[in-house]
Amino acid sequence: MQIDLGNVLDTASVHGVSRETLERLDDRVAAAHDRIERGRETDEHGYASLNLPSSTDPAEIREAVGGFENPSAIVTVGIGGSALGAATLTDALDSDVEAHYLDNVDPEAVASLLDSLDLGSTVVNVVSRSGTTAETLANFLVVQEAMDDAGVDWADRTFVTTGEEGNLRDLANQHDLPVLPVPDGVPGRFSVLSTVGLAAAALCGHDIEAVLEGAAAQEARLSDSLFDSPAYAYGAVCFALAERGYTANAMMPYAESLETFSEWFAQLWAESLGKDGLGQTPLRALGATDQHSQLQLYRAGPRDKLVTLVRATDREDVSIPETDLDGLAYLGGSSLGELLDAEFEATEASLVAAGQPNVRIELDEVNEYGLGELLYAMETACVVYGELASVETFVQPAVEWGKRAARGLLGGGDFEEADAVADKERLIID
Known part of the structure; x- marks a missing residue:
């Protein structure tokens, strides 16, 4: 797995980050890495999640x-x-x-x-x-x-x-x-590499050992520099862009098999980082489908969105038959995979032309090993972002508030949060 940050640099976007900024940020990443490693050593709540490749x-x-x-x-x-x-x-x-x-x-x-x-x-x-x-x-x-x-x-x-x-x-x-x-010390949104996330895959006959091996490969890349760790690089750049007003992150895989991954990422990013008026709002998109439904906004709307493009470099392909239809002959002899890659690269170029930063994440293949790499990297990116932003990454007080309110409404106890529901102001147009 690799991450290409070229399109978040100030040479690609007027609002991007300079190499000098990344160098300065690297000192903070080193301090964040030290905190993460201390938490992992003691299986501290939340940080224990990053030990799952070996503890599961x-x-x-x-x-x-x-x-x-x-x-x-x-x-x-x-x-x-x-x-x-x-x-x-x-x-x-x-x-x-x-x-x-x-x-x-x-x-x-x-x-x-x-x-x-x-x-x-x-x-x-x-x-x-x-x-x-x-x-x-x-x-x-x-x-x-x-x-x-x-x-x-x-x-x-x-x-x-x-x-x-x-x-x-x-x-x-x-x-x-x-x-x-x-497992103890592992919040639900960080539990995919544990019994919680792997049981269904095992029953379906998938190679859960390979999932853990892929995660371990990214674990081994963690170091005190973002330039040596894809996970830290992604988390640090997301943080840096959020500080510049890019407070939304559109996760856009170019593989339908990764559409649910975008949903998983949305919970991870939102529930972990959305605190104290901070955070980066995750958006879910699918390439190439959402080039025709959302890209207009990403390219020409408010300059508040980082776009993260994900693809696999090795995949099955389908040939496109030859045709005599005017204007479509150029498609014949190519393949759906080639078309998808062209759409991917065109989206990148379109965003750069509009001055909008974007990140490219590439997996070798959407298989057990590649998924392990991707999931572990995103979890670690989230943790390092939280360290840089000084938020409590592993708690979710707003979610707990809603749970108490719902339980009170159903008669499961006396919760003051339920009273707030009854106090709702109404303006009904019938």
Whole structure:
């Protein structure tokens, strides 16, 4: 994996950063690296996430999922980091086992999914560290009932990923369910390289060891200089541009297999860095599709957006047939891959011509190893950005506020946050 910062330099964009600025920033990166390494050495909360390439035991994961023979599908019941990391991996990789995620409580979507599945050959993974996540537990109760109605013993088709204590741990003990532990010190949005993110991939037959190897390759690149670490380089440049008013980051992979990765990145970036009036708003886009829907804004709208372009250099290709149609003959004899690369490079050039900074991230291939590299690099980039911005990267107080409000509205306790909902001012136009 490599990162090209050429189009964020001041030689490409009037609002870009100079090489001298990067040199000065490198001293701060060295200090941030020292703080990160101290946190990793003691498995401090949050920093422990960056130890997962070596602390995660793939054999433990394979043992937990190994008892389910010939599954046709896996349904992961979780929300946020309990689902997005796993979905990023399984959506990017092909498998005969369908991977689905109940990460919302939209009743129509939940009912539609359950109606579409052969529940007798479906495996369910319920993921919640606390075992009290309202959305997750509500969906799981619905899944249990659907399996009961279909004459399926849900306990034979279920494993849980949870903490040492709580409702799910008690349920697992009561029904002798396979259990995977949620690692200590790892916030959900940083958990893709743990039991939380890798279980679905393992059940789908993917090489989770290669995912960890790819992550370890990027871990080995961490040093006290951004010029030696792709992850630190990306995080530092995002921070520097945000300081110059580029407070949005459009993540734009040129591979449909990485579309869910953009969703995962959005949570990682938003929940980690959006504090104290700071942060960089993540935007989700897909190349080349969104060249026709969003690029107009990125190129000619407010000068507040960094565009991050991601592609794989090695992939399958499809030839474009010859044609006699006027104006289209130039396409014949080329391929969809060549067209996609031309679109990618044209987007880069278009942004540079408009003075808009952009970063190129290239993977060798969208496979287990490449995904491990990409995911670890983005997590580390997020952490170093947080260090440079002096924000509390590993907490999410705004999210917790909303959870308490929802629980209070449902009668799950007396929470003052729920009172704020009742106090909402209304201006209704009917």
